Every structure is written in structure tokens, then in C-alpha cells.
Amino acid sequence: MEATTLGAWMATGLTLFIFSFLYKDNPLFKLAEHLYVGVSVGYTIVKTWDSVIVHLIYRPIVDQGEIGLLIPVAIGLLMLTRYVPKAAWMSRYAFAFIVGLGSGLAIPRTISSFILKQVEDTVRPLLSMAGGEGLTFSMNLLNPASNLNAIIILIGVSSVLFYFFFSIEHSGPGKVVARTGIIFLMIAFGAAFGYTVMARMSLLIGRLTDLIEFSDASYGRPTLWLFILTVVALVLLGRRASSAPSQLE
């Protein structure tokens, strides 16, 4: 059997086993689930070993004599002292190095990218200066840079920030602002949920596209045969489960 055909049978079988959970929890689903976890972990370990230990550590040190690499290797090895209670304190040096370096790299860049740039984009002019026309106001909702959208964003940001400001009771005019904030939040959650639904449906489309492709005779029709096998297995497992309590009685 060719590798492609074998792969098609494996992919089809595992897809159908996972889909069988939609009917009910069963051993076929558990088998596919455990295989997925095992293969993912195994693949990651092998790739990490090959890319890091062999290509980035062993070969440069042994073949090219880059002795300086022993310093990061030593820092890395300190982390493993967590497994030896008496020497566990040594791992703190490694963690301190990583946390310090990571924070130093991430904090300035994150502030620049996610706070300053976004504040700059939020505080946009509500009126524009256009050539000889003087001050203008663009109403185009479809243009993200229009003045109307700048006002909507300003109202949205202000009202949502006010909604999360709990030091003042949300009553009177404050209630109106907080309610406006809730409306903006709901729209954002709705958009996020809509995109999530689209993404999940795309995954389903991807699997069904593969199942259709693998129903071809050139692969030996794995979709058809494995679908029958899955259904028969589910029926047999269902019968065994229903007869088990009666045997106990």
C-alpha cells in the first residue's frame, strides 16, 4: 500500500472516529483523541530534539568549537534542578534570567505597539482639513478613516471605559453612558462569536472536503468502508453497553 493511500485511510478513520463523538462518547473517539495527543507530543519532542539539541547545540559545539554556547546550555540545565528538591533553588537563577530578559524585551515593545499606537489611532480629528474646502466632515461608514467612524470609536472607547469604572454609581447620565458601553461590548462579542462560528464551520468544511476526496476509488474508498465500520462498531458497542447493566442485575 502506498504511503498516500495509507495516509488517506488513517486520516479518514481518525476523522470518522472523532466525529462519532457527536452521536455519543465511545471508545473509538477515545482512541483517536489519545492518538492525537500522543502523536502531537511525540512529533514536538522529535522536532525539538533535532532542531535544538542536534542542530543548534551539539553540532556547533562539537563540529565548530563554539564553546560560548555552553553558557545558555548551562542556564537551561539549571531549570532541570526543579526535579531535585535539594538543588531546586538553583533553577531560580534560570527563571530570573528568563523573566528578566523576557520582560525587558516585551514591556517597551508592547507599550509602544498596543497602547501608544492604539491611543494614537483612537484620538483622531473629528473634522478634517481638505485642500481649499476648509473643514470637512466625511460621513462614509464604510471608510474606516471617516470622521463619522472616528466619532463612533471615540464614543465606544469612552463608554466602555466608563462601564468598567466602578468607583461611581452608574445612575442618571452615568447609566446612559454605561448602557452605551454595554451595547458596544455586545456588538464586539457578537462579531467575535460570528467569526468563531465561521472558523469552526471552516474546520468542518476542511474535514468533509477530505472525506469527499478520500471516497474516490483511487484510494480504495476509505470513506465508505470506514463509515460502515464506524457505524457497525457504534451499534455493537451500544448493544454491549445496554446488555451490561442487565447482566449485573
Added chain:
Amino acid sequence: MTFSERMLKIDRRIIFLVIGLCTLLPLLYPVGLPIKISPEVRSIYDYMEALPERSVFLLSIDFDPASKPELHPQAIALLRHAFRKNLRVVAMTLWVSGTGMADQLLTQVAQEMGKENGKDYVFLGWSPGGTAVIINMGQDLYTAFPSDYSGKATKGIPVLEGVQSLKDIAYAISLGAGNPGIEAWYVFGKDKYKFELGGGCTGVIAPGLYPLLRSGQINGLIGGLRGAAEYESLVGQKGRAVAGMDAQSATHFAIIVLVAMCNLFYFSLRHQQGQRQV
């Protein structure tokens, strides 16, 4: 039990079946609904189209097989476009679990377009460190990737001629399914080393990336299977994404109908219960 109560307690497997059929039938019998190109996808296409021949295009394939249905068609369409434009393609991944898939994908499209490894494209593979790899590449690409995926030394590869760091990249696109992905490429890459950046992502993370698009931090965004279908249409080579659009529309319609029906039955039941209490 009233009709509304019966409908609200319907077996969830019937709903699964309806959604399954709404997905399967359009895949078997496509109708070819029109695909409208959004400005965020077109801006990526236009930027790629404006790049001079032999410009360096970096494609970071930051996803694994779990996100393949959405991001694989995007990657294929982008690579076809880049190869057709005769750009030098430098591909890599920040996700160790996606390494094999990324290599297979690049090799497949390169063979289809008649491109040569080392001369027209290179796959750098994966390097540990996540976001630190981007910083490292910004300083010296050859330190971050001393060898390519096949183990060949990166220094001296013709496709990387004149490329020392990220500053020498004409355009970079990250196809991200999470972190590290588009945001990391902006924060640690574009913001620091000043190259143009576009993004492609799964539908789940797309809404969170629109603020980056609006503020110009990324110049375009291909969102989910829909974005992939738009790019396939622009490139003129319709593939899996376009084929899936009918099914996507049908399932969305089915979900909208189901949500509307649920609300209808819920309010109808509440109205009936209110009348009983009176």
C-alpha cells in the same frame, strides 16, 4: 408538552445532522455563489503585485495542522502569487508542530510553479525562542537560522543574496493561528525593524486583529476561509477555499435560521407560561 417545549428540547444530534447536511450538500453540488473582495484582502494583493521582481518576500507559516483548513489555502494562494511574480520566497515557521506541514506545502507549490530550492525559495524551518527568533532575525538572520530545514548552511544560498536581516525584507506576511503570530511579528518585527507587514489568520482571532489593521500596523488582513477564497479569486486560481464558500454560506444560513427559531420558541413558551399564571 407544547410544540415550543418539544422544539426547545429537541435532540442536539438532529441539529448536528442539519449542519452536517448543510455543509456536505453544497460541497457535493456547488452553486458558485459570488465572492466579494474586501479592501483588507485586496491591499495585500495590491502590495504584492507592486513588488519588483526578485524582491524578498518572507512568509511565516505560524500554524499547525489543527488550523490547516483555514490557513493552508491562504498559504497556497499567497505562494502561487509570489512565485508568479517571481519574488524570492523565504519561508519559516514559529510553530514547531507545523514544521513538516509547512515544508510539504512550500515544496508542493514550488514544484507546481517550477521553482528551484535555494535559488527561488528557501525553507528555514523552525528555531526555538518564539518572539526572540524575530528579534534575532532583525539583528542577523544567519544567527537565527544558521542552516535551512534540510540542514544546508544559509550563508551563501543564492535566494538570500543581499539579505542580512529583516531590514532587507521587502514584504512579510505572517499566517498566524495564535501566539506567536501576527501580533508578535508586528511588536518584535515591524515596529522595530521597519518593514511592511501583512497578516493572514484564522476566523477566531480575526476580530482581535482589526484594530492593528485600522491603525496601519499591518497593511492587510486575510481572515479565515473567507479571506482565503477572496485571495484565490484575486490570484485567479480557485482552490479549496472557493469550493468551501457555498458550504460556508449554507451553514451560516442554517445557523441564523436555528437561532431565530430558538428565540421564537423561547418567547412563545414564555408567553404561554405568562398566560397560564394569569
